[in-house]
Amino acid sequence: MSKGRNPTSIPLFDLGLSHEAIFSELISAVEKVARDTDFINGKAVTDFESAFGRYHSSAHAIAMSSGTDALLVALMALGVGPGDEVITTPFTFVSTAEVILRVGAIPVFVDIEPETFCIDANEIAPKISSNTKAIIPVHLFGRACSMDLVMDLANEAGISVIEDCAQAMGTRFHGQPIGTFGDFGAFSFFPTKNLGGWGDGGMLLCSSDDLALDAKAIRDHGARTRGRYEILGGNFRLDSIQAAVLHKKLNYTNDWKRQRQLAARRYNELFENAGLCGHESSPLVLPAEDGQGEHSFGLYVVRARDRDALADHLSAASIACGKYYDLPLHLQGCFSHLGHGQGDFPVAEAASSQVLALACYAGINESAQMMVVEEVARFYSS
Numbered sequence: 001m002s003k004g005r006n007p008t009s010i011p012l013f014d015l016g017l018s019h020e021a022i023f024s025e026l027i028s029a030v031e032k033v034a035r036d037t038d039f040i041n042g043k044a045v046t047d048f049e050s051a052f053g054r055y056h057s058s059a060h061a062i063a064m065s066s067g068t069d070a071l072l073v074a075l076m077a078l079g080v081g082p083g084d085e086v087i088t089t090p091f092t093f094v095s096t097a098e099v100i101l102r103v104g105a106i107p108v109f110v111d112i113e114p115e116t117f118c119i120d121a122n123e124i125a126p127k128i129s130s131n132t133k134a135i136i137p138v139h140l141f142g143r144a145c146s147m148d149l150v151m152d153l154a155n156e157a158g159i160s161v162i163e164d165c166a167q168a169m170g171t172r173f174h175g176q177p178i179g180t181f182g183d184f185g186a187f188s189f190f191p192t193k194n195l196g197g198w199g200d201g202g203m204l205l206c207s208s209d210d211l212a213l214d215a216k217a218i219r220d221h222g223a224r225t226r227g228r229y230e231i232l233g234g235n236f237r238l239d240s241i242q243a244a245v246l247h248k249k250l251n252y253t254n255d256w257k258r259q260r261q262l263a264a265r266r267y268n269e270l271f272e273n274a275g276l277c278g279h280e281s282s283p284l285v286l287p288a289e290d291g292q293g294e295h296s297f298g299l300y301v302v303r304a305r306d307r308d309a310l311a312d313h314l315s316a317a318s319i320a321c322g323k324y325y326d327l328p329l330h331l332q333g334c335f336s337h338l339g340h341g342q343g344d345f346p347v348a349e350a351a352s353s354q355v356l357a358l359a360c361y362a363g364i365n366e367s368a369q370m371m372v373v374e375e376v377a378r379f380y381s382s
């Protein structure tokens with residue numbers, strides 16, 4: 001059922017492992033939708049929205065076709081358009097800034113913090129102009145951004161905030177769930193995310209009744225009432241079958257988060273015991289966990305000396321790893337018209353050449369983690 005279960009190989013994610021224990025529950029949920037033929041905007045969707053909203057203590061949860069579409073709909077609902085500027089990070093998945101271009105606005109990049117890889121909130125203020133309409137902070141790899149600083153800046157400047165929560169469902173900042181600080185929180189249910197579907201999916205959280213109404217209308221071709229298309233929208237709906245699967249899986253996300261956090265701490269201990277981190281001259285820098293933002297370890301990402309050679313070495317040993325992200329957005333072709341070049345965002349650029357994600361999923365066992373650490377140690381000792 002699960003890819004990569006060969007005992008001699010270690011996958012980056014093992015979706016089958018987390019599905020195995022609840023497989024019949026998930027299949028029954030899918031079967032119910034099929035038997036009810038309630039495929040579009042069905043009860044499964046509204047039930048899942050209610051549960052997701054309750055989990056986050058958020059007034060509105062609006063299911064979407066993907067995390068990308070959730071971000072896009074949030075920008076559309078806020079009326080962001082041509083000539084407007086939106087501040088975000090260059091060190092993220094392309095969706096975060098792609099959607100800014102899609103509404104005709106201009107992405108304004110701000111460099112990241114070296115420790116957390118999240119946007120450096122202290123660098124945002126100088127980038128705010130009279131055209132700035134929104135900030136999109138990204139809770140990268142599962143680590144919460146400094147939402148207190150971001151919200152203070154946004155409130156002072158009167159600009160909107162859309163939190164990109166795609167990689168961090170279930171993470172809290174000072175005890176409050178991420179996605180509930182800004183005007184919108186946008187989530188992805190891509191299968192490998194903290195809450196992953198059996199296909200694409202997404203969600204918007206929002207506390208404003210008016211914005212929620214607009215987002216719901218935009219999701220369904222701009223209709224506030226059936227057949228009356230008052231604003232420009234599209235088809236951004238979540239399928240009922242996905243909603244049914246996600247609703248069941250939602251009940252397990254806290255447990256899976258705890259398992260990833262334990263696995264991350266076990267890596268930290270193993271790497272420390274192997275003497276691979278902790279000094280300026282060490283080959284690895286481990287993910288930062290401090291009292292500020294929680295880390296739900298959607299990805300366990302280290303900085304590694306000779307990253308590319310290490311990645312090749314691990315791959316040759318059948319140990320999967322991932323370079324998230326090996327080219328920051330300001331150097332990607334689709335943003336070339338912004339006129340950025342090498343050196344514009346040095347912290348993001350350095351991260352791009354150093355980061356490596358290692359297997360850290362719910363249910364990973366100690367022996368698999370030891371194999372990863374031993375192989376990393378073998379690489380640096382050779």
Ligand SMILES: Cc1ncc(COP(=O)(O)O)c(C=O)c1O
Pocket residue numbers: 066067068069092093095096138164166167187188189190200201202
């Ligand atoms: C940071 C970030 N933003 C947005 C997205 C887009 O989500 P989706 O793949 O569901 O469209 C992703 C997904 O990979 C992501 O990692």
